[in-house]
Amino acid sequence: MGIYAMDFALKFNHSIFSTPYPPKPSPKCRFLTARCSLPLSSDGAATGLAERPWKVADARLVLEDGSIWRAKSFGASGTQVGEVVFNTSLTGYQEILTDPSYAGQFVLMTNPHIGNTGVNFDDEESRQCFLAGLVIRSLSITTSNWRCVESLGDYLAERNVMGIYDVDTRAITRRLRQDGSLIGVLSTEQSRSDDELLEMSRSWDIVGIDLISGVTCNAPYEWVDETKLEWDFNSDGRDRDTYRVIAYDFGIKHNILRRLASYGCKITVVPSTWPAAETLKLKPDGVLFSNGPGDPSAVPYAVETVKEILGKVPVFGICMGHQLLGQALGGKTFKMKFGHHGGNHPVRNLRNGHVEISTQNHNYAVDPASLREGVEVTHVNLNDGSCAGLAYPALSIMSLQYHPEASPGPHDSDCAFREFIELMESTKQAA
Numbered sequence: 001m002g003i004y005a006m007d008f009a010l011k012f013n014h015s016i017f018s019t020p021y022p023p024k025p026s027p028k029c030r031f032l033t034a035r036c037s038l039p040l041s042s043d044g045a046a047t048g049l050a051e052r053p054w055k056v057a058d059a060r061l062v063l064e065d066g067s068i069w070r071a072k073s074f075g076a077s078g079t080q081v082g083e084v085v086f087n088t089s090l091t092g093y094q095e096i097l098t099d100p101s102y103a104g105q106f107v108l109m110t111n112p113h114i115g116n117t118g119v120n121f122d123d124e125e126s127r128q129c130f131l132a133g134l135v136i137r138s139l140s141i142t143t144s145n146w147r148c149v150e151s152l153g154d155y156l157a158e159r160n161v162m163g164i165y166d167v168d169t170r171a172i173t174r175r176l177r178q179d180g181s182l183i184g185v186l187s188t189e190q191s192r193s194d195d196e197l198l199e200m201s202r203s204w205d206i207v208g209i210d211l212i213s214g215v216t217c218n219a220p221y222e223w224v225d226e227t228k229l230e231w232d233f234n235s236d237g238r239d240r241d242t243y244r245v246i247a248y249d250f251g252i253k254h255n256i257l258r259r260l261a262s263y264g265c266k267i268t269v270v271p272s273t274w275p276a277a278e279t280l281k282l283k284p285d286g287v288l289f290s291n292g293p294g295d296p297s298a299v300p301y302a303v304e305t306v307k308e309i310l311g312k313v314p315v316f317g318i319c320m321g322h323q324l325l326g327q328a329l330g331g332k333t334f335k336m337k338f339g340h341h342g343g344n345h346p347v348r349n350l351r352n353g354h355v356e357i358s359t360q361n362h363n364y365a366v367d368p369a370s371l372r373e374g375v376e377v378t379h380v381n382l383n384d385g386s387c388a389g390l391a392y393p394a395l396s397i398m399s400l401q402y403h404p405e406a407s408p409g410p411h412d413s414d415c416a417f418r419e420f421i422e423l424m425e426s427t428k429q430a431a
């Protein structure tokens with residue numbers, strides 16, 4: 001369909017979509033009428049929608065290398081320290097904002113145009129935004145999407161997350177690629193001197209800190225959310241409680257739970273400190289170790305939990321979960337120069353030769369040379385050859401350094417969930 005025909009269909013509610021256009025307002029939807037253009041608030045505060053050319057740069061991003069970047073603020077104001085990482089995804093900023101693995105980090109989007117689709121109810125990956133802030137080149141002057149319920153600026157302001165725009169994201173990215181990830185301080189407070197902010201950035205570090213304890217759930221809970229039909233696929237038609245899975249929440253993304261549920265799993269999510277003995281008492285068919293923020297070598301208690309579970313039940317580790325498994329198998333993790341953050345990373349599955357286009361978000365990796373004998377490297381990142389997946393078939397272990405649940409366009413890696421199901425099924429049959 002040509003673009004004009006699509007435009008016509010959108011305007012006149014032609015029935016080319018299964019979802020009617022415009023969609024019925026959800027009861028939760030407070031801002032639906034503002035779908036296409038929100039006015040500026042009366043005090044002229046940023047709504048995130050209307051560009052105000054007269055707005056002067058009111059924020060500074062001070063990097064530990066001494067560089068100072070002047071920018072315009074949106075979202076929350078204040079002063080915040082964090083590690084700056086760049087993300088090359090073209091879409092999915094809401095999933096990125098709500099990925100708990102970004103705790104302690106400023107996400108700089110290399111896509112220069114952000115905010116055009118606003119935010120919606122369906123794309124939340126967790127209960128909260130845990131990241132330190134958002135750095136973008138250009139904040140969209142309009143917000144238009146049939147699912148949009150709020151502008152990006154309002155969303156960030158409500159969640160107390162700082163954002164800046166009109167900053168040279170390309171220059172900062174080149175610096176990060178050259179020098180590696182840098183700590184920075186973002187501030188809208190004019191009373192603070194450049195030197196003070198620089199000192200703050202130099203006296204803070206993200207290495208060696210347990211960031212998982214700040215994002216994990218407080219108590220176990222059952223995952224009962226229905227995956228909406230329009231987002232569900234490949235569920236193989238199983239009943240939702242065919243496999244009993246315990247998911248360790250190190251900062252879990254909801255889509256991991258949605259995909260497991262689609263494949264027939266009844267899931268109990270448990271906090272990061274949940275004792276292995278309690279997990280084993282529940283006699284699960286499998287255990288999932290989730291993604292999560294920060295340095296994987298700073299959470300030895302989690303590695304101990306993983307060790308106690310290995311060999312007793314099939315396990316699947318994703319990202320932080322993979323790094324914890326790597327350590328439990330005798331391996332070491334190391335900090336990469338600037339990590340992998342994006343929706344377009346090619347990975348080769350060494351078992352079948354297939355190349356997957358994957359979503360990634362990690363700054364650390366497992367050193368395969370440090371792993372004990374018998375551990376198989378199953379996946380390799382084709383950009384830099386780093387370890388992207390492990391297996392130890394004798395103990396029914398599988399893990400991926402990237403995100404099989406993400407939908408950056410392709411769903412190439414979703415098959416990993418089916419593999420986990422097969423691992424649980426074969427163990428069940430053998431018992």
Ligand SMILES: NC(=O)CC[C@H](N)C(=O)O
Nearest residue numbers: 291292294319320363364
């Ligand atoms: N997405 C994740 O689980 C990230 C893992 C870890 N925090 C890292 O940066 O490598």
